[in-house]
Amino acid sequence: MQLEVIILAAGQGSRMRSHLPKVLHSLAGRPLLQHVLDTAKALEPVAIHVVVGHGAQQLKEALASEPVSWVEQEQQLGTGHAVLQALPRIAEGSTVLVLYGDVPLINVATLQTLVAQAAEVPALLTVNLANPAGYGRIMRDGSGALVGVVEHKDANADQLLLSEVNSGVMAAPVSILQRFLPAVGNDNQQAEYYLPEVLSLAVAAGMSVKTSMADDEWEVMGVNDQLQLSQLERELQQRRARSLLLAGVRLADPARIDVRGKLECGRDVFIDINCVFIGDVVLGDDVQVGPNCVLRDVTVGNGTEIQAMSHLQQAKIGNDCAVGPYARLRPDTVLADRARVGNFVETKKANIGIGSKVNHLSYIGDCEIGASANIGAGTITCNYDGVNKHQTRIGDDAFVGSNATLVAPVEVANRGFVAAGSTITSHVAEGELAVGRGKQRNIQGWKRPGKPPTSKD
Numbered sequence: 001m002q003l004e005v006i007i008l009a010a011g012q013g014s015r016m017r018s019h020l021p022k023v024l025h026s027l028a029g030r031p032l033l034q035h036v037l038d039t040a041k042a043l044e045p046v047a048i049h050v051v052v053g054h055g056a057q058q059l060k061e062a063l064a065s066e067p068v069s070w071v072e073q074e075q076q077l078g079t080g081h082a083v084l085q086a087l088p089r090i091a092e093g094s095t096v097l098v099l100y101g102d103v104p105l106i107n108v109a110t111l112q113t114l115v116a117q118a119a120e121v122p123a124l125l126t127v128n129l130a131n132p133a134g135y136g137r138i139m140r141d142g143s144g145a146l147v148g149v150v151e152h153k154d155a156n157a158d159q160l161l162l163s164e165v166n167s168g169v170m171a172a173p174v175s176i177l178q179r180f181l182p183a184v185g186n187d188n189q190q191a192e193y194y195l196p197e198v199l200s201l202a203v204a205a206g207m208s209v210k211t212s213m214a215d216d217e218w219e220v221m222g223v224n225d226q227l228q229l230s231q232l233e234r235e236l237q238q239r240r241a242r243s244l245l246l247a248g249v250r251l252a253d254p255a256r257i258d259v260r261g262k263l264e265c266g267r268d269v270f271i272d273i274n275c276v277f278i279g280d281v282v283l284g285d286d287v288q289v290g291p292n293c294v295l296r297d298v299t300v301g302n303g304t305e306i307q308a309m310s311h312l313q314q315a316k317i318g319n320d321c322a323v324g325p326y327a328r329l330r331p332d333t334v335l336a337d338r339a340r341v342g343n344f345v346e347t348k349k350a351n352i353g354i355g356s357k358v359n360h361l362s363y364i365g366d367c368e369i370g371a372s373a374n375i376g377a378g379t380i381t382c383n384y385d386g387v388n389k390h391q392t393r394i395g396d397d398a399f400v401g402s403n404a405t406l407v408a409p410v411e412v413a414n415r416g417f418v419a420a421g422s423t424i425t426s427h428v429a430e431g432e433l434a435v436g437r438g439k440q441r442n443i444q445g446w447k448r449p450g451k452p453p454t455s456k457d
Contacts, residue, residue, distance in 0.1 A: 001119055003045040004094045004174075006086045009033055009101030010053030010073040015225040021055030023101035024062055025229055028236050029260025029278055032223060033059065035104035037066055042108045043097070043115065049086045050101070078192030079168065080184045083177065090174045095119060097171045098195065102223040105232060106169065110214055117210040118171035122202055124149075125169040127214040135165035136196060138211070146209045149196035153189045164213075166196055167220035176202060244271075252291075266302065290324065298329075301337065315347075318354075336371070349389075353396070366408065367392040376402035376420060383408045395430070 013022025023033035040048050052059050053073040060070055071086045083098060090096055095118050117123035126138050136149045137159050149166045150159050177198065184197040199209050214220050223229045241254035249265045251257055256273040263277045266285035275289055279297035287300050290308035300317045307324030314331035317323065322340045330348035335341065339352045342359035350364045353371040358364055360377035366389050367381050379400050381392040390408035398412045401420030412418060413430040422436035
């Protein structure tokens, strides 16, 4: 069986009250449509067709790297009309799966079951809802066979009492869609061409329609407004927190963690409250992440502690390191084993060697630091001359005193020593002491300024 997927993503999403197309709104750091595409790709179809309308150019630009076929729906006349626009792209003999760009949490296994039922007849995914308002109701005959779907706005009082609803997700041989979709009418309150009408037409033609049921309503919940988007965000984050806990990760509070990408953890990892993980993050064994930290595309080695309020981006941290609190590690920062970067330190394109320390209030940019070096509080590498960036090199066992200013390009060789308060503009050779500060003068007889006496009445 050859599978092709059609994803409907043409709607404006006016209830989002945003200039951004609805399916580009972010869920766990990624567009809604990206979640659906990832699920579709996991089914290994031969082709994915995305039907677009409102904001089509934005969608194409945002997902330009995705191997999909873009199909324009110039007028949004309903789901049946949308699928009809994509049918000419579908190869003969294919099974077609229809998904929605604003329904992001559906499970791959659920879709696999649905597709397996649709080799010869249509198959519909349904779900039981405690509150089915707004959804099309599933109508069955006395034997339990599906006879049709009635939209909420067209349902009568008895039909509105039904709790089994149409998820909108269906699969069918392309031949059936080609046969029945052109016959779908728009005689309803919305004057739209509804895709589920295909099922009623198939039943009327003597065909059976198979159904399978989603495990829970979150799988088929769509996004129509910001409230629903926030509800899906919390559900997805809770799912990810549960997965981490079951994998052995200790979370201070599972309700206060956000994973906006992929988080891979070793053994005995502890994550405190309000931490955000973005992109691809890998935490080794025995890693501790303090509260209110943000890690984006970071690898952290075994036994390392990331202390509170630290922000790490595109950095690589070795084993047994200490970072923070209040540290900012910008892209291309590399910490070798046992390195320390402390409070209110910012680094960028910095390689900090084994056992070296940058503990306080420093900026280290475009810098190579050897092993066992000590960088004092308030040290700054002046790497930018207004046009170009320049490199600073600090050797093994070097000592840079507090409030030193290293004007790049400059080098402090192995065991070089920079006196506190120095401005260094030329190379410091191995074992040398560099003092680059004005000579101190003590002025005798100096009188401290004072305020004039206040007159009294």
